Amino acid sequence: MANYFDTKKNPRKAYGGLLLILAIALVFPFIAQNFGNSWVRIMDFALLYIMLALGLNVVVGFAGLLDLGYIAFYAIGAYLTALLASPQFAVVLESFVNQYPPIGEALLWVFGPEIAQNGIHLSLWAIVPLAALVAGFFGALLGAPTLKLRGDYLAIVTLGFGEIIRIFMNNLNGPVNITNGPQGINMIDPIRIFGVSLNGEAGSRATVMIGDYAMPSVNAYYFLFLFLCIAIIFISVRLQNSRLGRAFVAIREDEIAAKAMGINTRNVKLLAFAMGASFGGVAGAMFAAFQGFVSPESFSLTESIAVLAMVVLGGMGHIPGVVLGGIILAALPEVLRHVVEPLQKSLFGEVLIDAEVLRQLLYGLAMVLIMLYRPAGLWPSPKSEDRPTTDNDTAKKSTDVVAV
Amino acid sequence: MSEQIILNIAGVSKRFGGLQALSDVNIKIMQGQIYGLIGPNGAGKTTFFNVITGLYQADTGSFELAGKPYSPSAPHKVAKAGIARTFQNIRLFGEMTALENVMIGRHVRTHQGLFGAVFHHKAARREEAEIRQRAMELLEFVGIAQFAERTARNLSYGDQRRLEIARALATDPQLLALDEPAAGMNATEKLGLRDLLVKIKSEGKTILLIEHDVKLMMGLCDRITVLDYGKPIAEGVPAEVQKNPAVIEAYLGGAH
Numbered sequence: 001m002a003n004y005f006d007t008k009k010n011p012r013k014a015y016g017g018l019l020l021i022l023a024i025a026l027v028f029p030f031i032a033q034n035f036g037n038s039w040v041r042i043m044d045f046a047l048l049y050i051m052l053a054l055g056l057n058v059v060v061g062f063a064g065l066l067d068l069g070y071i072a073f074y075a076i077g078a079y080l081t082a083l084l085a086s087p088q089f090a091v092v093l094e095s096f097v098n099q100y101p102p103i104g105e106a107l108l109w110v111f112g113p114e115i116a117q118n119g120i121h122l123s124l125w126a127i128v129p130l131a132a133l134v135a136g137f138f139g140a141l142l143g144a145p146t147l148k149l150r151g152d153y154l155a156i157v158t159l160g161f162g163e164i165i166r167i168f169m170n171n172l173n174g175p176v177n178i179t180n181g182p183q184g185i186n187m188i189d190p191i192r193i194f195g196v197s198l199n200g201e202a203g204s205r206a207t208v209m210i211g212d213y214a215m216p217s218v219n220a221y222y223f224l225f226l227f228l229c230i231a232i233i234f235i236s237v238r239l240q241n242s243r244l245g246r247a248f249v250a251i252r253e254d255e256i257a258a259k260a261m262g263i264n265t266r267n268v269k270l271l272a273f274a275m276g277a278s279f280g281g282v283a284g285a286m287f288a289a290f291q292g293f294v295s296p297e298s299f300s301l302t303e304s305i306a307v308l309a310m311v312v313l314g315g316m317g318h319i320p321g322v323v324l325g326g327i328i329l330a331a332l333p334e335v336l337r338h339v340v341e342p343l344q345k346s347l348f349g350e351v352l353i354d355a356e357v358l359r360q361l362l363y364g365l366a367m368v369l370i371m372l373y374r375p376a377g378l379w380p381s382p383k384s385e386d387r388p389t390t391d392n393d394t395a396k397k398s399t400d401v402v403a404v
Numbered sequence: 405m406s407e408q409i410i411l412n413i414a415g416v417s418k419r420f421g422g423l424q425a426l427s428d429v430n431i432k433i434m435q436g437q438i439y440g441l442i443g444p445n446g447a448g449k450t451t452f453f454n455v456i457t458g459l460y461q462a463d464t465g466s467f468e469l470a471g472k473p474y475s476p477s478a479p480h481k482v483a484k485a486g487i488a489r490t491f492q493n494i495r496l497f498g499e500m501t502a503l504e505n506v507m508i509g510r511h512v513r514t515h516q517g518l519f520g521a522v523f524h525h526k527a528a529r530r531e532e533a534e535i536r537q538r539a540m541e542l543l544e545f546v547g548i549a550q551f552a553e554r555t556a557r558n559l560s561y562g563d564q565r566r567l568e569i570a571r572a573l574a575t576d577p578q579l580l581a582l583d584e585p586a587a588g589m590n591a592t593e594k595l596g597l598r599d600l601l602v603k604i605k606s607e608g609k610t611i612l613l614i615e616h617d618v619k620l621m622m623g624l625c626d627r628i629t630v631l632d633y634g635k636p637i638a639e640g641v642p643a644e645v646q647k648n649p650a651v652i653e654a655y656l657g658g659a660h
Binding site for chain 2 (some may be wrong): 021073235238239242243244245246247249250253254256257259260261262263271275383404
């Protein structure tokens, strides 16, 4: 299995495998929709989590910087979308006018009456790059104070940052109402691509019409998320095999040696934080548009840990592994929710263990087992020694071996 | 051999709290020399190394590389200026392959950023191919090309030393600074290392070498400085230094 995705060593197998997976991914919603929309919806969320896990993988997997506040960037992407693609901005302006009339008037003058009436409604084409940029900026901003920290200390500080962002979202409804506080922001615009709303037009019962072809709204989102996921995977892979990707890994392996080899570790680390955060920002923007609603409770520490678990469980630094981890951990609980209760009903006639309880139980058990038996993750990066084409010249080695 | 001065360090002092680790150390290395720095344990050799490569900040001192002043304020700047070093306790990128380790060495002489990484345009592809080719040549040069795809951690000790030297050479240094490259090696490996250093010298490179093994140093170095308690106690060609009474005292203790 290790070399199935090694395009350099084994191109035919690798591209064949990739095509097969792509085909399955493309066909999946058409088959799943026969069993109701929920399966596709589960996969929609799984794809969002994969984007998050891939972003965190840049920071944790490649650069080795343990980040426990990663969900903050997801939150930033989501809230950015909530502000810039919903009536919320009108509320913000109104709140400014009421609280600080001079600032409010100035803002009104800048934005004009149209925005004051209806808020800002940017399109997907502006939201995605903007979310990536803003989240990336915050990634670098939050990364900057942590540059000298490593390991546990870094984890603690990033955890703090993650909480700070969430608490900001929770409390920025006063003195000026920006985030609507714990109530969250709703009525976020659905995504429109070339005039087609992915939520379906009003009264269409969530059916998207593309020309004459109709598909459920969740399928339309599925394909959008799939596309973004593939783009993020593509960027990750390219990054990994580049000068910068090597610099990330060098910092993970030995920071002092990396410095001595001329790597400006400050800049490279900031770039890693920014890259990872920008993926998270895009995922957050998609989450907001898909849900139509954001509130601070979606961005708790538990979510950060869940994303970290995907990366660690899948295989830190190994992109296919991280994708696998994302799918398993995002989809498994939902699958359980759908399977466990009916199963118990048919077996025992009643529900003995709640799906949510069982989910947490299995989740913890899976974690313990993985860490015990596959500490490098379910699907870790192949060691070069495992690649069959490598010349394992052991005879030469034995002559040089010295007792250390 | 040209008479250009590659490294000219004057008046370096470094104090750690109450300990004067280096006091007024001067060193002048000519182009193409192998310059030795010896001294008993704790004499300040590695501290001196760390100071000139920017890992520690000197309290005083002037630094010149190939006639131009450089400031050892950060390791990556020193590497860029043209001093590449190895470490006393090997510091390789353990999970990367030998080839990738050397490719990291090319980082400081190459430029592709995020854009090139993602879009793989022509210049980026060319640079990547050059990095790979140069790294392969260097592995060949130090004699471990057959282990290019081996994970660095799994190389034998002697080969790890060689890999570290190859990685340092990949930065195209004006001066190659080796911190006890023979530490922990057996006699055969030391001979191999010696041949490698001579080979590097014959390419016109300049080497600054810290070593404990006086025998190895005597035959290899063009000039030697002896440090003791952070002070240079002797400087000259090996034969002179060897006879210097201060050196004999430092190594063997005072006459009793």
